[in-house]
Amino acid sequence: MKIAIASDHGGYELKQAIISHLSDKGFEISDFGVDTSAVSVDYPHYAKKVAHAIINNEATSGILVCGTGIGMSIAANKVPGIRAAVVGDVFSARATKEHNNANIICLGQRVLGEGTALMIVDEWLSSDFLGDRHQTRIDLIEEV
Template sequence: MKIAIASDHNGFELKEVIKAHLSEREVAYEDFGTKAAMVSVDYPKYTQKVVEAILRESVNGGILICDTGIGMSITANKSKGIRAAVVGDVYSAKVTKEHNNANIICLGQRVIGDSLAQMIVDAWLDAEFQGEPHQNRIAMIEK
């Protein structure tokens, strides 16, 4: 398994926490930026890098982090084949994979703390898509 991860300047610190956590879990990741919290950047550019990696199938999923996760999720969901969910609790992280087969989770650095973020990532990584009847619903969404 390999995960794409990116943030804007408002999510940089939490991104670094999540990267360390992925390393502890021995989950490979590719960091698509940003490289610092001090310079304001446009989150759609970083969102698109993760989306492209998923669509190329060079990674198995993505984690996007900004101040709320909302802007990045809206941006990611503009791309066909992407199912991005803003997640702020462990249950939603688990179910968004099991029912929606979400291939991106979006986190808000200003909304959740480091420990909760790590638990959310764990729940999403460990969950498995349950297939039907959910696959039929995903197909309906994609139409």
């Protein structure tokens, strides 16, 4: 499984921790930036890069990190075919994959501890889409 990941300056440290964690587990990671927390950047640029990596089949899943995860999710969801969800707990991580087949999760460095964030990532990556009635709902979302 190839994971596309990016952050803005407000999510850089958590992004680095996630990359280390997933690399240790054998995942292939594509890091779309940023390379430092010292320079303020505009998060939509980075959300777009990860979203397009998913749409272009360059990655199977995406992780975006900013201060809250909210801005990244709003930006990523502008790309047709992306289902990006802000996740703040392990149950929601599982549910957003099982029910919504989210292809990107968005995390907030300023609202999550590193341990919780890593548990969220693990749960999301190990969960599977349940299909059935949930696919019907995703189809309805796509029609919006």
